[in-house]
Amino acid sequence: xxxxxxxxxxxxxxxxxxxxAISSRTTIPILSGIKVDASHQGVVLTxxxxxxxxxxxxxxEQKNKVIVQLQQPGSVVLPAKFFVDIVKKLPSQDIExxxxxxxxxxxxxxxxxxxxxxxxxxxxxxxxxxxxxxVISLPSDILKTMIRxxxxxxxxxxxxxxxxxxxxxxxxxxxxxxxxxxxxxASRETALQQEVPTSFQNxxxxxxxxxxxxxxxxxxxxxxxxxxAESQVLFKIESILFFTRILDGTYPDTSKIIPQxxxxxxxxxxxxxxxxxxxxxxxxxxxxxxxxxxxTKEDESVEISSSSNxxxxxxxxxxxxxxxxxxxxxxFNSKYMLDALKIIDSxxxxxxxxxxxxxxxxxxxxxxxxxxxxLPYRTVx
Amino acid sequence: xxxxxxxxxxxxxxxxxxxxAISSRTTIPILSGIKVDASHQGVVLTxxxxxxxxxxxxxxEQKNKVIVQLQQPGSVVLPAKFFVDIVKKLPSQDIExxxxxxxxxxxxxxxxxxxxxxxxxxxxxxxxxxxxxxVISLPSDILKTMIRxxxxxxxxxxxxxxxxxxxxxxxxxxxxxxxxxxxxxASRETALQQEVPTSFQNxxxxxxxxxxxxxxxxxxxxxxxxxxAESQVLFKIESILFFTRILDGTYPDTSKIIPQxxxxxxxxxxxxxxxxxxxxxxxxxxxxxxxxxxxTKEDESVEISSSSNxxxxxxxxxxxxxxxxxxxxxxFNSKYMLDALKIIDSxxxxxxxxxxxxxxxxxxxxxxxxxxxxLPYRTVx
Numbered sequence: 067x068x069x070x071x072x073x074x075x076x077x078x079x080x081x082x083x084x085x086x087a088i089s090s091r092t093t094i095p096i097l098s099g100i101k102v103d104a105s106h107q108g109v110v111l112t113x114x115x116x117x118x119x120x121x122x123x124x125x126x127e128q129k130n131k132v133i134v135q136l137q138q139p140g141s142v143v144l145p146a147k148f149f150v151d152i153v154k155k156l157p158s159q160d161i162e163x164x165x166x167x168x169x170x171x172x173x174x175x176x177x178x179x180x181x182x183x184x185x186x187x188x189x190x191x192x193x194x195x196x197x198x199x200x201v202i203s204l205p206s207d208i209l210k211t212m213i214r215x216x217x218x219x220x221x222x223x224x225x226x227x228x229x230x231x232x233x234x235x236x237x238x239x240x241x242x243x244x245x246x247x248x249x250x251x252a253s254r255e256t257a258l259q260q261e262v263p264t265s266f267q268n269x270x271x272x273x274x275x276x277x278x279x280x281x282x283x284x285x286x287x288x289x290x291x292x293x294x295a296e297s298q299v300l301f302k303i304e305s306i307l308f309f310t311r312i313l314d315g316t317y318p319d320t321s322k323i324i325p326q327x328x329x330x331x332x333x334x335x336x337x338x339x340x341x342x343x344x345x346x347x348x349x350x351x352x353x354x355x356x357x358x359x360x361x362t363k364e365d366e367s368v369e370i371s372s373s374s375n376x377x378x379x380x381x382x383x384x385x386x387x388x389x390x391x392x393x394x395x396x397x398f399n400s401k402y403m404l405d406a407l408k409i410i411d412s413x414x415x416x417x418x419x420x421x422x423x424x425x426x427x428x429x430x431x432x433x434x435x436x437x438x439x440x441l442p443y444r445t446v447x
Numbered sequence: 448x449x450x451x452x453x454x455x456x457x458x459x460x461x462x463x464x465x466x467x468a469i470s471s472r473t474t475i476p477i478l479s480g481i482k483v484d485a486s487h488q489g490v491v492l493t494x495x496x497x498x499x500x501x502x503x504x505x506x507x508e509q510k511n512k513v514i515v516q517l518q519q520p521g522s523v524v525l526p527a528k529f530f531v532d533i534v535k536k537l538p539s540q541d542i543e544x545x546x547x548x549x550x551x552x553x554x555x556x557x558x559x560x561x562x563x564x565x566x567x568x569x570x571x572x573x574x575x576x577x578x579x580x581x582v583i584s585l586p587s588d589i590l591k592t593m594i595r596x597x598x599x600x601x602x603x604x605x606x607x608x609x610x611x612x613x614x615x616x617x618x619x620x621x622x623x624x625x626x627x628x629x630x631x632x633a634s635r636e637t638a639l640q641q642e643v644p645t646s647f648q649n650x651x652x653x654x655x656x657x658x659x660x661x662x663x664x665x666x667x668x669x670x671x672x673x674x675x676a677e678s679q680v681l682f683k684i685e686s687i688l689f690f691t692r693i694l695d696g697t698y699p700d701t702s703k704i705i706p707q708x709x710x711x712x713x714x715x716x717x718x719x720x721x722x723x724x725x726x727x728x729x730x731x732x733x734x735x736x737x738x739x740x741x742x743t744k745e746d747e748s749v750e751i752s753s754s755s756n757x758x759x760x761x762x763x764x765x766x767x768x769x770x771x772x773x774x775x776x777x778x779f780n781s782k783y784m785l786d787a788l789k790i791i792d793s794x795x796x797x798x799x800x801x802x803x804x805x806x807x808x809x810x811x812x813x814x815x816x817x818x819x820x821x822l823p824y825r826t827v828x
Contacts, residue, residue, distance in 0.1 A: 181761075
């Protein structure tokens with residue numbers, strides 16, 4: 067028969083974290099709820115869609131302010147959608163939550179009284195217990211950047227589930243994220259300050275899970291602890307525990323498709339190239355092909371173009387920073403190129419080609435920690 | 448063979464106005480374009496979806512700054528979607544537009560060259576020519592407020608087209624907007640500073656058209672000129688002409704359903720009532736009925752409540768500012784009540800009842816220029 071008083075802002079913040087794990091289309095009725103556990107330590111909220119489980123802890127006190135006043139420990143599962151919406155709109159900071167017969171729960175705040183039909187917390191699935199022997203630690207800023215710079219390249223096609231995820235590859239004191247949908251590849255690496263336990267091998271986490279994790283990571287830079295078990299990963303983000311499963315399957319070895327030498331190498335201003343390709347993309351999009359052509363010119367400029375029989379033609383001239391090697395005519399998916407260019411923060415980029423039918427490599431000029439690959443289109447010139 | 452230079456910002460602003468009249472699903476191919484007319488006066492853009500036509504004029508000079516440099520007058524129709532998107536993204540403020548053989552149009556800006564397949568402007572329908580003998584003038588602030596305070600109550604049901612519009616009713620030196628969907632009614636009036644021509648009778652304009660007009664009205668308060676002809680209305684908003692047709696059909700006489708005396712009258716704080724009903728609505732929405740109950744109490748308070756067998760119950764107590772007349776239990780659609788309460792800017796509202804089965808009247812306490820009516824639900828108490 068749980069009973070406690072709680073501050074609205076703290077409850078709302080915890081709800082906003084765990085509700086990312088609520089699926090509107092769950093086939094398991096109890097998972098359409100948020101589990102509330104009140105104990106002498108504080109209040110814990112839990113939500114899960116089986117792929118992701120999130121737990122948020124609200125302490126009794128925070129910064130010398132009383133957040134929770136426990137009157138009776140206990141647990142209940144409350145229907146997520148209504149609970150989330152109503153708590154946001156309660157009239158007072160002071161909220162009382164009390165569970166009675168048959169998990170019937172009463173929420174009181176100001177002159178509002180809300181009765182909610184609660185569910186039995188015993189029916190709620192247990193979260194995995196992970197051994198904390200093997201922990202790595204990563205600054206949240208780095209983690210956010212690495213997610214942003216790779217996640218767009220994961221496959222949307224569920225027929226090869228492992229490609230819908232980001233590979234976490236540990237080697238030689240480095241962590242590298244790799245994402246590919248077979249048409250393009252994005253990779254980003256960072257140096258690690260510590261030894262990596264052997265359990266951290268072949269870790270692949272779904273792109274959509276990484277996006278949810280990204281949204282929970284705070285604006286300020288904090289250390290995130292990461293624990294890997296056989297089939298699960300746990301991210302500890304201050305008072306939040308974020309559990310997710312590792313995708314099954316073996317991630318393909320992508321190192322072989324990356325050319326080691328180029329026949330043509332260009333240096334281009336990132337913003338100029340992005341804007342030129344964006345205009346060409348606008349037209350190519352209408353043709354539903356996204357095909358854009360790049361042709362090198364004798365005066366060390368390149369011409370970017372796209373055309374549509376129905377609409378017309380876009381032609382762009384860009385001066386290169388440098389051009390080395392053979393002349394080139396190549397066609398590619400402009401959407402893929404834009405996706406890569408948009409997450410490169412460097413002022414200039416290097417593009418390497420090994421012919422009109424071979425992968426295009428895009429890297430920031432000032433850094434070696436990132437690499438993007440796009441397969442070209444075969445088109446009639 | 449049109450040719451002119453134009454400043455990007457001015458062109459974009461004019462495009463943003465006229466593109467509100469572009470329908471993505473037009474059956475008349477020429478209307479998927481924007482007509483460009485360049486003359487010695489300036490450049491005129493025109494777009495139309497047959498219900499709405501919008502014309503925007505760009506002068507040669509504005510605030511002593513050259514906006515347009517005409518080299519050759521002429522006209523062309525350009526495909527709206529691509530034209531709108533590409534002009535936004537052109538690299539330079541200086542844009543050159545030139546039409547050649549077969550309305551093939553070239554746009555040059557910085558190092559971009561865009562070729563667009565244009566269409567014959569002769570095929571573009573002519574806009575109506577309205578006699579400007581009868582003009583009324585209205586401040587844009589008042590017009591915006593009146594639209595916002597009534598448009599939500601128009602009918603979404605196309606079977607009675609006239610009810611999808613707002614009635615403009617002129618009488619005794621006043622202009623009144625009326626909107627109703629047979630379940631609720633919103634009306635708002637304002638005093639006019641001038642005589643109204645007889646052509647201004649039975650003017651009904653589609654709610655969605657009024658919403659588009661609202662978006663074009665500027666943030667600063669200016670005078671809008673309104674010209675009514677037999678089947679068309681023209682709004683002159685500085686350099687913009689906004690044409691729309693008058694909806695066919697006779698608007699029902701709604702004055703009879705508005706009670707002249709009340710059996711119960713309440714004064715309530717608008718914000719308090721809105722928030723209480725919003726919480727009750729959250730639960731009623733889950734039941735898909737939106738039914739909320741209001742019951743007067745002996746201590747001059749009211750109880751607002753809703754319940755759902757599956758989810759639970761919301762109960763709210765609100766102290767009234769005053770309560771006059773009989774005790775009352777009444778049920779109504781909380782969504783309709785919220786729609787009305789949200790657009791009342793007054794601190795307190797008056798609600799008048801003439802029984803559990805009769806219309807509910809909501810008015811701001813400090814003003815008589817607005818009236819909202821909601822029909823109650825018949826429910827088993």
